[in-house]
Each structure stands twice: as structure tokens, then as C-alpha cells.
Amino acid sequence: MFNLSKKMLLSLAPNHYDINFVAVFSVVFIFLVSKAWRRVTSGKNDIPGRLGLPYLGETISFLSATNSTKGCYDFVRLRRLWYGKWFKTRMFGKIHVFVPNPEGARMVFANDFVHFNKGYVKSMADAVGRKSLLCVPHESHKRIRGLLSDPFSMNSLSKFVKKFDKMLCERLKNLEEGGKSFVVLEFSMKLTFDAMCNMLMSITEESLLRDIERDCTSVSNAMLSIPFMIPGTRYYKGIKARERLMETFREIISRRRSGKESPEDFLQSMLQRDSYPSSEKLDDSEIMDNLLTLIVAGQTTTAAAMMWSVKFLDENREAQDKLREEQLSITRSKPEGASLALEDLNSMSYGSKVVKETLRMSNVLLWFPRVALNDCKIEGFEIKKGWHVNIDATCIHYDPDLYKDPRQFDPSRFDEMQKPYSFIAFGSGPRTCLGMNMAKVTMLVFLHRLTSGYKWTVDDLDVCLEKKAHIPRLRNGCPITLKPI
Ligand code: HEM
Known part of the structure; x- marks a missing residue:
């Protein structure tokens, strides 16, 4: 029939x-x-979106976006097109909501540690350590952060500015003499790493720096891995790397305590508190876990932002010329060959806007994850206890209601005051980036030396992103050739 x-x-x-x-x-x-x-x-307060199968949800789609040259944010972008600004999804067994606006971001930041906290990821705590700022509970966080903060205040960074400037000038000179194309990302990764190790522990020996860098990369790779101690896995390599790093840090600390060496640096400022009451000092495991955290949190973020600044300025010659003009006027106001001082950075008003615009557009950290500790509402939308709430910095930074022509690189847009919580490249609230000032001065010195000393050509214009990277970076790392001016 x-x-x-x-x-x-x-x-x-x-x-x-x-x-x-x-x-x-x-x-x-x-x-x-x-x-x-x-x-x-569905109720009118329900957030649209597709949860898919239990546990699996849309994990495969997320992983395939992460594994593409469009980058993992493409997963979020597509769902916004399908469901609107607010949407939910399920990945790795957890329900995720992406918070798309300043009002929502304010609500989450203002209630950090109260209604929201960073999700506990075992592999992260195993890799960077349980005393890391990224993992400790509220009370310890407040104490540890308070004690770590001073060396990162603007005033304390003046020595860092001078040292970093000297290091950068030497390296740019070498590249200029070589006259060959080089990859900015490789250059900036090594530069920021060496500068941070110098500032934190006065390490300058090349072979030791490279050993520590290799191990820090393994730790970083293990932070979001599956925590099974099986040889060959990212987790295994990360844990082994952590053991070696802790051994190195322990040796450095014991040399300092024996009085064999006492350079003026971040570590020494922590050890000077040895005789203080326990509430006013960090114990050794707190110091070591946070040394590792600072390197891991600071290197890749700052290096990626430096790479993007080169790319954006290359594509926007008007902004590049304006920046060069400002920076050359600073050079002219100083004796020839003088290094930059912290005060010089205060005259870099356009430079600071270039840094902000680079961070707005590059979104080095795409979104900031939290977990809801209770049932609550954000902007009228119901959030259940245990849901993952991601403050979507990328969506906020590209919102045409907040930034006119958001895809256009225009540092002058920051001439005007921004709406609160519309620029959140460094987060906000009790977890605001601890290295924010360091990142800003690093980028300003870099932009100063680059634009006042050189013009450059980008040798490969490919815009594909690196696969499997959680920080958006160009796949080719942005190769350039310098031409002295
Ligand atoms: C351009 C460079 C950088 C960017 C865009 C950046 C961005 C951020 C953001 C958005 C957060 C908050 C994340 C959240 O709320 O979940 C954060 C936290 C943090 N950053 Fe940075 N960061 C940069 C450079 C640095 C540097 C240079 C250091 C250290 C020297 C550093 C150390 C930290 C630490 C330790 C935290 C955790 C703070 C806490 O939980 O209390 N960052 N960063």
C-alpha cells in the first residue's frame, strides 16, 4: 500500500x-x-537556548569552534544570532548563561564571592596550586590579595618601567640590525616572560629562564585539562612541570633566607615580612603558588595584547601616525638616549587610549566565568544555583549601543566618558586584574619604542586565529619587518 x-x-x-x-x-x-x-x-523569564542531551549538550559544537581558525567565540556569536542577546547552553555537563550587557556585568561583579564565585576546577587548583589567588576562598583571597598588591601599584612600578625599557630597546636594536622578518607574538611572549621573572625574582640567566618558561607553559596547558595522572597527557605534564617549578622557587627562597642574595624585587618584598604576624605575611606555599599564578596570568595576556596593538595600528595608519607624533614629542623632550620614566607615561594620553582600544577590540579574555552560589535573578532572568554565569566582555565591547562602529579601531572614542561597566578588559570588583597597572605600563613602553623608533610592514596578512587557544591570537603570530625612522 x-x-x-x-x-x-x-x-x-x-x-x-x-x-x-x-x-x-x-x-x-x-x-x-x-x-x-x-x-x-516556557516562562517569560526563561533564558532562550538549547541544552541538548544531558551532560553532552552543545559541547561538541563548542569544541569544534575552539578547534577552528574563527576561534571559540564563534560558538557564542552564532547563538546570539539564533536566540538573541541572552542565551543559555549546556557544555561539559554544566548549564552556561552568557551575560551580554553592563547592567548584568555590574550585578555579577558586585556580588562576587556573595552570590557568585569562580567555578572550582580541580585541574586548575592542581596546576597553579590551592593557595593561588585564582583558587582560594573569600577570606584568604582578601588577605593574600592585600599582601600581593603593593608591588603592582603604579608607584611601585617605576623601577620596572626603567628595566623593561632597557630590555626592550636592546632587543629591538638586535632585530633592527638583523633586518629580517620576525614574529611579534614570539617576541612579545619572551619579552614579557623575561621582564616578569626579572621583576618578580630577579632571574636573568637565559637557560634558567627558558626552563621556567617551558614549565609555566605546561602548567598553563594543564589548567583546563582532564585531571587524570596518565603519562603523556597535558595534565600529567603540567603536574610534573609544577613540581619542578616549586623546587626551583624553594631553592631561590632558601638562598634569600641564608642571606646569599637579596636583590630588590617582588619576592624580597614578600620575604621581608618573615618576622611579621601570620595575618600580615604570606607563608611559603602562598608565595610560591602566587609567583606561578602571576607569571601564568600575566605573560600570555600581555603578549597577545602587544601583538594585537601592532596589527591594529598597521591597519589604521591615521591612529599610528597620531600615536607616533605623541611619542616623538616625548622623545624630543628628553636627553638623547635617556630611558623612559614612569612620569613620561603620564604624558601618553593618546597612547593610553590606543592601549584601551586594543584591549576593547582584542578581548584577550573573551568572557569571565563565575558559578551562581544561589538561585537568583540577573536583569529579570532566572539563574539557578550551580549554573555557570559568563560575563561576556566581548559582547559588551562590541555593542553598537555602547561603541559607535564597534569594529572600527578608533582610540579617540575614549575621549568621552564611558558608561560604567562598558569597558571591562581588566574585569571589576574584588577580582579586578592584579597586574592591570603592570600590563598598561608594559604596553605603553612597548608602543613608545616601537612607534618612535620604527615603521613596520606586516609580512603576512592572514587573519586566521590560532586553533585550540582560549586567548584569541593570530595563527601566524603577526610577522613584521622593522624599518628604523
Ligand atoms: C593585557 C593584559 C591583561 C589582561 C587583559 C588581563 C585581564 C584580567 C582579567 C579580565 C581578570 C579578571 C578575570 C575575572 O574576573 O575572572 C584578571 C585577573 C588577574 N590578572 Fe590579569 N590581565 C592582564 C595582565 C596581567 C598581568 C601582567 C598580571 C600579573 C603580573 C595579571 C595577573 C592577574 C591575576 C593574579 C588575576 C586574578 C586576580 C584575582 O582573582 O584576584 N594580569 N586579569
Whole structure:
């Protein structure tokens, strides 16, 4: 009975067009009815989105976006197109909501540690250590952060500015003499790493720096891995690397305590508190876990931002010329060959806007994850205890209601005051980036030396992003050739 031939089927409809029409009509009808049904059955405070199968949800789509050259944010971008600004999804067994606006961001930041906290990820705590700022509970966080903060205040960074400037000038000179193309990302990764190790522990020996860098990279790779101690896995390599790093840090601390060396640096400022009451000092495991945290949190972020500044300035010559003009006027106001001082950075008003615009557009940290500690509401939307709430910095930084022509690199947009929580590249609230000042001065010195000393050509214009990277970076690392001016 169901064995109708194609001919008979066609005879049921006067022509092919009718069949096509009926098919398209049915699909549209089913789509509209199911949409209307979802609207009727879900409350008006429900966040739209697809949770998919239990546990798995949309994990595969997320992983495939992460594994593409468009980058993992493409997963979020597509869902915004399908569901609107607010949407939810399920990944790795957890429900995630992406918070798309300043009002929502304010609510989450203002309730950090109260209604929200960073999600506990075992691999992260195992890799950077349980005493890391990224993992400790509220009370310890407040104490540890308070004690770590002083060396990162603007005033304390003046020695760092001088040292970093000297290091950068030497390296740029070498590249200029070589006259060859080099990859900015490789350059900036090594530069920021060496500068941080110098500032934190006065390490300058090349082979030791490279050993520590290799191990820090393994730790960083292990932070979001599956925590099984199986040889060959990212987790295993990260834990082994951590053991070696802790051994190195322990040796440095013991040399300092024996009085064999006492350079003026971050570590020494922590050890000077040895005789203080326990509430006013960090114990050794707190110092070591946070040395590792600072390197891991500071290197890749700052290096990626430096790379993006080169790319954006290359694409926007007007901004590059304006920046160069400002920086050359600073050079002219100083004796020849003088190094930069912290006070010089205060005259870099356009430079500071270039840094902000670079961070707005590059979104080195795409979103900031939190977990809801209780049932609550954000902007009227119901959030259940245990849901992951991601403050979507990228969506906020590209919102055309907050930034006119958001895809245009325009540092002068920061001439005007921004709406609160519309610029959140360094986060906000009790977890605001601890290295914010250091990152800003590093980028300003870099931009100063680059634009006042050189012009450059980008040698490969490919815009594909690196695969499997959680920090958006160009796949080619932005190769350039310098031309002295
Ligand atoms: C351009 C460079 C940088 C960017 C864009 C950046 C961004 C951020 C953001 C957005 C957060 C908050 C994340 C959240 O709320 O979940 C954060 C936290 C943090 N950053 Fe940075 N960062 C940069 C450079 C640095 C540097 C140079 C250091 C250290 C020397 C550093 C150390 C930290 C630490 C320790 C935290 C955790 C703070 C806490 O939980 O109390 N960052 N960073």
C-alpha cells in the first residue's frame, strides 16, 4: 500500500512546484508552531537556548569552534544570532548563561564571592596550586590579595618601567640590525616572560629562564585539562612541570633566607615580612603558588595584547601616525638616549587610549566565568544555583549601543566618558586584574619604542586565529619587518 511509485506521487500534486511549496510551507509551519509552543511552555523569564542531551549538550559544537581558525567565540556569536542577546547552553555537563550587557556585568561583579564565585576546577587548583589567588576562598583571597598588591601599584612600578625599557630597546636594536622578518607574538611572549621573572625574582640567566618558561607553559596547558595522572597527557605534564617549578622557587627562597642574595624585587618584598604576624605575611606555599599564578596570568595576556596593538595600528595608519607624533614629542623632550620614566607615561594620553582600544577590540579574555552560589535573578532572568554565569566582555565591547562602529579601531572614542561597566578588559570588583597597572605600563613602553623608533610592514596578512587557544591570537603570530625612522 505504501509502495507508491514516483510517478503516482507526482500525480497527487499537479506539478513539482506544488510539492516544493508544500514542503517549504510544512517546514516553516512546524518551525513557527514549535517556536510558539516553546514560548507558551516556557516562562517569560526563561533564558532562550538549547541544552541538548544531558551532560553532552552543545559541547561538541563548542569544541569544534575552539578547534577552528574563527576561534571559540564563534560558538557564542552564532547563538546570539539564533536566540538573541541572552542565551543559555549546556557544555561539559554544566548549564552556561552568557551575560551580554553592563547592567548584568555590574550585578555579577558586585556580588562576587556573595552570590557568585569562580567555578572550582580541580585541574586548575592542581596546576597553579590551592593557595593561588585564582583558587582560594573569600577570606584568604582578601588577605593574600592585600599582601600581593603593593608591588603592582603604579608607584611601585617605576623601577620596572626603567628595566623593561632597557630590555626592550636592546632587543629591538638586535632585530633592527638583523633586518629580517620576525614574529611579534614570539617576541612579545619572551619579552614579557623575561621582564616578569626579572621583576618578580630577579632571574636573568637565559637557560634558567627558558626552563621556567617551558614549565609555566605546561602548567598553563594543564589548567583546563582532564585531571587524570596518565603519562603523556597535558595534565600529567603540567603536574610534573609544577613540581619542578616549586623546587626551583624553594631553592631561590632558601638562598634569600641564608642571606646569599637579596636583590630588590617582588619576592624580597614578600620575604621581608618573615618576622611579621601570620595575618600580615604570606607563608611559603602562598608565595610560591602566587609567583606561578602571576607569571601564568600575566605573560600570555600581555603578549597577545602587544601583538594585537601592532596589527591594529598597521591597519589604521591615521591612529599610528597620531600615536607616533605623541611619542616623538616625548622623545624630543628628553636627553638623547635617556630611558623612559614612569612620569613620561603620564604624558601618553593618546597612547593610553590606543592601549584601551586594543584591549576593547582584542578581548584577550573573551568572557569571565563565575558559578551562581544561589538561585537568583540577573536583569529579570532566572539563574539557578550551580549554573555557570559568563560575563561576556566581548559582547559588551562590541555593542553598537555602547561603541559607535564597534569594529572600527578608533582610540579617540575614549575621549568621552564611558558608561560604567562598558569597558571591562581588566574585569571589576574584588577580582579586578592584579597586574592591570603592570600590563598598561608594559604596553605603553612597548608602543613608545616601537612607534618612535620604527615603521613596520606586516609580512603576512592572514587573519586566521590560532586553533585550540582560549586567548584569541593570530595563527601566524603577526610577522613584521622593522624599518628604523
Ligand atoms: C593585557 C593584559 C591583561 C589582561 C587583559 C588581563 C585581564 C584580567 C582579567 C579580565 C581578570 C579578571 C578575570 C575575572 O574576573 O575572572 C584578571 C585577573 C588577574 N590578572 Fe590579569 N590581565 C592582564 C595582565 C596581567 C598581568 C601582567 C598580571 C600579573 C603580573 C595579571 C595577573 C592577574 C591575576 C593574579 C588575576 C586574578 C586576580 C584575582 O582573582 O584576584 N594580569 N586579569
